[in-house]
Amino acid sequence: MQEKVLMKGNEAIAEAAILAGCRHYFGYPITPQTEIAAYMAKRMPKIGGTFLQAESEISAINMVYGVAGAGFRVMTSSSSPGVSLKQEGISYIAGADLPALIVNVQRGGPGLGGIQPSQSDYFQATKGGGHGDYHLIVLAPASVQEMADMTVKAFDLADKYRMPVMLLADGTMGQMMEPVALPEVKTAAVEKPWAVTGTQMKRKHNIINSLYLNPEQLERTNFERFERYRKVERDEVLYESYLMDDAEYCVVAFGIAARVSKNAVKAAREAGIKVGMIRPITLWPFPTAALAEAAERVKGFLSVELSMGQMIEDVRLATSCRRPVALCNRTGGMIPTPEEVLEAIKKLSGGCEA
Numbered sequence: 001m002q003e004k005v006l007m008k009g010n011e012a013i014a015e016a017a018i019l020a021g022c023r024h025y026f027g028y029p030i031t032p033q034t035e036i037a038a039y040m041a042k043r044m045p046k047i048g049g050t051f052l053q054a055e056s057e058i059s060a061i062n063m064v065y066g067v068a069g070a071g072f073r074v075m076t077s078s079s080s081p082g083v084s085l086k087q088e089g090i091s092y093i094a095g096a097d098l099p100a101l102i103v104n105v106q107r108g109g110p111g112l113g114g115i116q117p118s119q120s121d122y123f124q125a126t127k128g129g130g131h132g133d134y135h136l137i138v139l140a141p142a143s144v145q146e147m148a149d150m151t152v153k154a155f156d157l158a159d160k161y162r163m164p165v166m167l168l169a170d171g172t173m174g175q176m177m178e179p180v181a182l183p184e185v186k187t188a189a190v191e192k193p194w195a196v197t198g199t200q201m202k203r204k205h206n207i208i209n210s211l212y213l214n215p216e217q218l219e220r221t222n223f224e225r226f227e228r229y230r231k232v233e234r235d236e237v238l239y240e241s242y243l244m245d246d247a248e249y250c251v252v253a254f255g256i257a258a259r260v261s262k263n264a265v266k267a268a269r270e271a272g273i274k275v276g277m278i279r280p281i282t283l284w285p286f287p288t289a290a291l292a293e294a295a296e297r298v299k300g301f302l303s304v305e306l307s308m309g310q311m312i313e314d315v316r317l318a319t320s321c322r323r324p325v326a327l328c329n330r331t332g333g334m335i336p337t338p339e340e341v342l343e344a345i346k347k348l349s350g351g352c353e354a
Contacts, residue, residue, distance in 0.1 A: 061089030071195025091130030095210030116333025247276030
């Protein structure tokens with residue numbers, strides 16, 4: 001059995017990125033993700049990598065753009081206000097069809113908000129926070145182990161589909177310490193014939209660009225990109241199904257909210273309420289088919305979120321509003337307790353029975 005080490009979630013992300021072959025990190029400190037940058041500052045020089053604290057988040061994401069265009073595995077990390085500043089650059093990276101990893105360890109908002117955990121960047125992450133038509137693959141870990149494992153997976157998916165991937169965690173996951181078995185990465189070198197690496201007079205020049213002055217060409221490029229997105233939606237959906245075989249009610253939650261909700265589901269079962277949980281692991285692509293199938297059997301859904309209610313919209317869309325969808329939420333850096341979620345489950349079951 002692989003030996004486990006005790007690590008913070010932020011540190012697990014950083015070490016897993018190194019194991020995945022990332023040798024270029026550009027960022028800027030902001031709570032509650034600063035440990036990622038601090039870890040990279042110590043480790044990268046020792047392994048021949050590049051760590052650079054940019055003068056701003058805007059600079060950092062454009063440095064990511066440049067290194068991604070050269071074909072190297074590269075990442076940046078920040079927290080909510082910092083990720084907002086990166087949105088223009090993220091849109092450029094998506095428009096240039098480049099693989100990169102963006103980590104968002106969320107804090108409360110809007111504005112500078114607070115430094116406590118939140119999930120209120122869901123819309124920004126899953127709907128494309130910058131301008132234009134594009135998607136990110138969005139992974140939502142619910143443990144420190146998943147923080148490490150999904151970091152490796154994020155790089156693989158980014159390379160596979162030539163698109164940016166976001167690891168969307170929250171302040172709790174970033175600061176939490178748990179035993180982690182660091183992933184044993186056996187990633188084969190990915191050929192990137194599109195990369196800007198110098199021609200050595202053996203091929204035509206590669207051009208990395210997101211500017212298309214010809215409208216027909218831009219339209220064609222967007223249609224082609226969305227064909228690739230459809231493959232992602234078909235092949236890369238991830239979710240956890242918990243006690244759903246005989247469930248009459250379904251809790252939907254991700255990240256730290258899912259960990260809290262799992263305890264509430266257990267307590268509800270002990271109280272005689274047949275409830276299960278679907279935990280989206282990919283927030284985009286969203287597990288629409290799993291929820292649509294559940295809507296054929298259950299009487300109602302409960303969306304548990306650290307926001308004013310954002311994922312609930314995707315739950316309603318996935319279920320075509322065929323069943324009631326209730327919201328259990330805390331915001332501003334507050335986390336619902338298992339008791340609060342249990343009360344929401346009881347209220348849902350009572351309302352649906354009436």
